[in-house]
Amino acid sequence: MNIWDNNVLTAESISKSFDGTVIIKDIDIYLKENEIVSLVGQSGAGKTTLFNVLSGLYMPDSGFVKLNGQDITGKPGKVSYMLQKDLLLPYMTIADNTALPLIIKGEKKKTAREKAVSLFSKFGLEGCEKKYPSQLSGGMRQRAALLRTYLASDGIALLDEPFSALDTLTKTSMHKWYLSVMEQIQLSTIFITHDIDEAILLSDRIYIMSGKPGTITGEIVIETPKPRPVNFNLTEEFLNYKRRLVEML
Amino acid sequence: MTRKYQSIIDKIAPVAALVFFVLLWAAVCGFGNVPSYMLPSPAEVIKAFISDFPVMMSHSAVTLFEAAAGLLTGILLAFLTATLMDRFGFLYKAVYPLLVISQTIPTIAIAPILVLWMGFGMAPKIALVVLTTFFPITVSLLDGYRSVDPDAVSLLRSMGAGRVRIFRYIKLPSSLSHFFAGLKVSASYSVVGAVIAEWLGGFEGLGVYMTRVRKAYSFDKMFAVIILIIIISLLLMCLVSLIRKAAMPWERKGVKNK
Known part of the structure; x- marks a missing residue:
């Protein structure tokens, strides 16, 4: 690992199976300081399983999770979930x-x-x-x-569909609130979502997860600087990202 | 039908049923077909209740003490058993059938043996109350522990909590409503258990007094004692409800919206 590497969380070649069924396979994922990364993909792609491994609740069959260079594989209590x-x-x-x-x-x-x-x-x-x-x-x-x-958290949080239970209007206001809070606090975040718009709106980077067993099949960096314009979700730029993302799914 | 009207009916119905029952009782006695030494009229029972009140009070103090001592011991034992059974799976499998079997043993049958073993003092009475109250609380606590949301446990684990903290912050508080449901049943059992144990011998207590007035064929007094036992049991159940409300303030304040 390089010295200039500022990944706070790194997971390499994570695999996990239950009762002989491989749920996730060879997953590499990383998170930089104060970055918001989202994880999108169909249900059943193993997103929650991956989170359970990252949080230390599950021991992966192979691979490791590192927090600031320290091995925390299978050790809960380090990454907030x-x-x-x-x-x-x-x-x-x-x-x-x-x-x-x-x-x-x-x-x-x-x-x-x-x-x-x-x-x-x-x-x-x-x-x-x-x-x-x-x-x-x-x-x-x-x-x-x-x-x-x-x-x-000690600066890192995993959020599993944090806004999915809310109605559309509440969701929109929660997005605004969330971004404004994230500017005030130091929190590097990975969140799972089914909502592509939400992913583009909030993230610095998006991982796409699919297949059975689930693997990371794509990654998009959202270059638009934060704070993003009020009607970001109506801009050409936003729609381009959306088009790319839909094609990758 | 409006809701208000419905709620008035709901409140009046049980009172009306009770009044009807007492009137029927009075009528049966009033026609003179049943001799009053066999079935005293409500008026006679009330008279006996008032005249015997001081005597019954001193006896009920003893019974209440036995019931309370037995119930408290039962609660402690139930907590211990349920918690150990929940913690160790093999213990659950081994002990649960025994618990069920122990409940099929009739109280009446075991009481004389307890008297033989422990004498005529308070000990056999308290022991019987422990036996009758222990089971409902243990089973309801076990159900409570087992109904805990596994996600809540995962959440605490992800925070780095161990078994003890998971028990303290998740299992115990989530089981409170189950516990109180069991306690309510046990509280009413406790008085009946003490009275039954007193039937078989002793010097003081409502059960002893009951046997005494039965042997004297004072059925009016007998009925008065029965009514007192009902009142005490109901009061105990009310007390449990009050403690429950105090111990679980979130149930009171909870405005249920998803």
């Missing part, structure tokens, strides 16, 4: 939910909660501290889940 559902625990207040990863890392309950709450305004969660998840709208729950993911 937001699962498909928001999974806010219904029996904890939003403050406690978001502080949970800090408590698990060994911080005192009080300081953990203070740290979490200090970020509430940045994440647009003011006034939700003492509420329970069932009292929040879908968009707000997603914000809380993102804050929890951010607090669980």
Whole structure:
């Protein structure tokens, strides 16, 4: 590995099978600091399996995962992972939910909660501290889940379809919110999505995953600098990316 | 039919049924076909209830103590058993059938043996209450532990949590509603269990008093004790509901929108 290489996360030749069926095969993937990378592909291509390997929940059959050059293959707790559902625990207040990863890392309950709450305004969660998840709208729950993911991370997060459960209008406003938050915090992210527009809108780079077993079949760099124009998704440039992406799928 | 109207009917119906039942009872006694020493009228029972109230109270203190001691021990044992069974799969497979079998043993049959073993003091009563309350709580806790969302466990694991923290933050709180459902059943069992154990011998307690008035053919007093046991059981169940509400504030505040 080169010295000038600024990959925070590298995974090489990852393969994983279950009950003799190979789900993903020889996957190479990397993530640079503060980069937003998306992973698109049909359902069943093994995207979630790949995330489970990257997060350390699954041990791959072959290959390794490195975080800042350190081997973390099969070691959970290093890379933050937001699962498909928001999974806010219904029996904890939003403050406690978001502080949970800090408590698990060994911080005192009080300081953990203070740290979490200090970020509430940045994440647009003011006034939700003492509420329970069932009292929040879908968009707000997603914000809380993102804050929890951010607090669980040492700078790297994996998001599995973070916006898929939201309706179109909420989704659009969440995209804007997400980009503005990402400018304020340091978080290198890989996210899974089925939504091509979302991928182009938010990402610096897109991986395309397909086949059975799933492999990385393509990669596109979205060169448009951030912050991107308001109507980026209506520009010629955007449509060109979309055309390329659809052809590759 | 409007919803408000429906809710009024829902509230009145059980009260009306109860009133109807008591009136029927009074009518049967009023016609004079049934001798009052066999079936006392509601009025006689209420009279006996009032006149015997102080005596019954001192007896119920003993019964309640036995029920509470047995129930608390039952809860502790259930927690221990369920948690160990959940943690070790082989234990679950080995012990679960035994638990079910233990529940088919009739309480009435085991009570005299307990008295033989432990004497006429409180010990056999408490032991019987433990036996009857332990099972519902264990089973409901086990169900609770097993119904935990595996994704929630994955989430905690991805945060680097081990078994203990997963138990503390996921399994235990998610099982609370199951636990309280089991506790509600067990709370009512606990009083009945203590009373049954007292039937077979002892010096104090509602069961002892019950045997005494039965032998004296004071059926009005007998019915008064039965009513008191019902009231105590209902109060205990209410208490469980109150504790549940206090322990699970998110259920109260929860405005259900997806």
